[in-house]
Amino acid sequence: MQAFEHSGETSMNPSARKLATGLAIGAMLAGMASVAVAQEAPKVGKGQRFYETVCAKCHEGGIGPVIKGRGFPEMTYMVIVRNGFNAMPAFRVSDIDDETLKDLASYLSKTPVKP
Numbered sequence: 001m002q003a004f005e006h007s008g009e010t011s012m013n014p015s016a017r018k019l020a021t022g023l024a025i026g027a028m029l030a031g032m033a034s035v036a037v038a039q040e041a042p043k044v045g046k047g048q049r050f051y052e053t054v055c056a057k058c059h060e061g062g063i064g065p066v067i068k069g070r071g072f073p074e075m076t077y078m079v080i081v082r083n084g085f086n087a088m089p090a091f092r093v094s095d096i097d098d099e100t101l102k103d104l105a106s107y108l109s110k111t112p113v114k115p
Contacts, residue, residue: 047103050096055104064088069114074105081105 044052051068058064064087067077078101084090096104 045103045107046100047105047107050100050104051107054096058088066114067108068111070108070111071113072109074102074109077105077108078102 055067059067080088081091081096081101081104091101
């Protein structure tokens, strides 16, 4: 880039100015893209989505007991969901498929235990 001083101002020839502008815009866009990636929300799995749309209606609505943060192993959640327990009904494979149930049990077993 060729710059020269003219009456206290620095000016560039037109092609150098276009190149500098293009580089500045490219750097700005690259910075914005990295910020967008850093702020991306954590991925929500099928089990967490099922909890939020089905289970939370009772278990966070004051109807059933709180089941997040209980420290139960995955198998406990899976057995209770398939067989029911007290007032909780059993959920058939047509209600929640095995893959989603396993993901749900994994999600719930990893929720932080309440002190």
